Amino acid sequence: MPYATHPPEDLDAMLSAVGVADPDDLFDIPDEVRFDGDYGIDAHSEREARAAVEGVLDGSTDLVEFLGGGHYDHYVPSVVDHLSLRSEFLTSYTQYQPEIAQGFLQALFEFQSFVVELSGLGIANASMYDRATALGEAALLSSRVRETSGNTVLVPDSLPDRIRSVLENYTDGPGIAVDTYPTSGGTVDVEGLRAAVDDDTLLVYAATPNARGLLEPDLDAVADVAHDNDALFCVGSDVVALSLLEAPAAYGADVVVGDASVLGMPTSYGMGLGIFACREEFLRQVPGRLVGASEDAAGNRAYTLTLQTREQHIRRERATSNICTNQAWVALRTAIHAAWLGPDGLVDLAEECVTGVADLCARLDELDGVSAPVYDGHHFREALVATDAPAADVADHLREEGFALRTVADGGDEYLAVCVTDTNRDRIDDLVDAVAAYGGSR
Template sequence: MPYVTHSEAERSEMLDAVGVSDPDDLFDIPDSLRFDDDYGIEAHSERGTRAAVEGILEESADLTEFLGGGHYDHYVPSVVDHLSLRGEFLTSYTQYQPEITQGFLQALFEFQSLVVELTGLGVANCSMYDRSTALGEAVLLADRVRATDGDRVLVPENLPARVRSVLDNYTDGPDITVDTYPTSEGTVDVDGLAAAVDDDVSLVYAATPNAWGVVEPDLDAVSDVADDHGALFCVGSDAVALSVLEPPAAYGADVVVGDAGVLGLPTTYGMGLGLFACREEFLRQVPGRLVGAGEDDAGNRAYTLTLQTREQHIRRERATSNICTNQAWLALRAAIHAAWLGPDGLTDLAEECVTGIAETCARIDELDGFDAPVHDGHHFREALIDTDAPAADVVDHCRHAGLAVRAVDDGGEDRLAVCVTDTNRARVDELIDALAGYGGAA
């Protein structure tokens, strides 16, 4: 029993102290409910466990990925692992005792400061599960703070189905209706949005870069439409893009959600770090944890979880969210990554997300049988590509060249989506070769 620390002698002494001869005697469970069977799980040594699990993991194909769609890979510097894996961080609990957890509290306060700077908004919490649940919480916040006639929210028609599905669960309880508004040439159709919105709308959502990788060109106009109808304007983005994009607060965003896991978290089968910021007036309606600065008895600045009366462990069914454990350690990692990059490094990384996909599209566009990008406008990390051949066939062809790209269904069109970041940019040549080879074969 690897992590149970008693010697036989100690165990006996403890059993004596509690007055039983066998720990099983301490279980006050009716016989009818006793589990007498086996789970059928075999124990392994540490080495054996590693071999077994790593053996399973190695069964996945070894591919260079050009995949995005909400989960992105950037190089995470070694310091992020080395520092975040320190036991005092990794094995700590939520900071209910701030006097002995100043270190983590300060790191979370710094994460909040980072998000505030990136979004331009007054308040950021210290994490949500992922961008989809952050959007769900934003909609619930809008429902609480906006006394509209109805309960509709508007999302773009190209909102990824996975995000929409999460949102549908979040809006199910309070009976909020999620409607879509049209896009045009891959970006918000402002007129279409204006036609769709009404005073019963509590929130209008738009993402930049959006689902097709396009940087939305006129969110001012979107913001105005929302504002005209008393709806909150919620912007979706990510921590790298926000380092160069206009801060959403500057064009009137009330809430920003999205992904901060683009920092600190490489590709890990879709793990996320939800980002959530909003205007200060909604402070007491914010979901999730907040760290604030205060003072200790020595008069020194000290940090603490604050405004906990919003939270479930105090407010129960009237809490602003049911969130308890969320993504604190990933927020720490994102903060370390951002600190390592500094403002120059972060904006350089963002610039690479602009130039990498642009150059890749230009090269693909030169190939017979491909048009890239499908949409006008500036792209960030990813873009859609038109192919004369069935997209699935191209995907399969690339797969045999050791490359993963994906087909997307864009309103019935059969298209490819390609994502280029710092980690796969050096492999773009292979992608071009594979696509060119396909063209030749077709």
């Protein structure tokens, strides 16, 4: 038996110490619910198990991805794996005994500091599951904050259905409605927003880059509309974009949510790391774990989980959230990656997200029957591409050529979407050739 075997003499000694002949005798389970069948799962040696799982995984097609759509990757330096896989990090538990867990606590404190620096807000927590659940938590926070009193959360009409669905599940219990405001030209229609906001609005959400890959040009105005109606303003972004963009607090964001797994994680089927930062006055309404600095009995600075009375294990049904297990190890990986990049590296990486997609759009736009980007404005990683031929047909053709792209329905039209980062930028030429070979107007 792997990992759990006592040699016969130990087993005998233990059985005799507890006074049974067989471990099975220790199970106090009534006969009527005893399981006497089998699961039908065969045991494997390590080599066999590894081969079996890897064999299954090899069943996916080998494609170059230009997908994006909420899950992005950048090159992850080897140092991230080697350090984060150190077993003292990987196999540790939540730091309920801080004296013996200073290392991880400090790493999380540094992660929180990184998010504070990027968001410009006073506090950040140690992680949420992903950007969608972080937005859900932001909506719940807005309903608990004293200065706001309404029942509706406003999101852009371009919010991806996947995020909206998570948000609705989070807000349904307390009876908060999710409503949309219009976008035009791919970005927030500020006048349309102004018409949609009223004194029932708890929270206005806008993302930059948004679902169309555009950087929102006028978030100051969005903040003003929200604040004029005593609603909170929540900005969605990611830690690479925020390294380059103006800090959301500077234009009035009250809460910043988004994704941090763009650093530290390879493409991993949508595994995320939600960030959650907000103004300091909401401290006691923050969901999730917080690491704080204190002092130990030796007089040295030491770190500990703090303000735990907000959390489920103490406040139960009145907790700020039900979250317990979070994404701590992903946050560690993000922090290592960010430290490795440093401020220059972060800015350069973000700038590459601006220039890469612009390059690709410019190249595609030269092709007959192709127009890119669909919307004017500054793009980050992603853009929509219009093709005279049905976008789905173009995507199918590209798949035959070894490229994975998605299509996006927008206002009755269907477009091709492209996402360019440092990991696929060297394949832009091939992609453009493949589109050209198909002919955008076919």
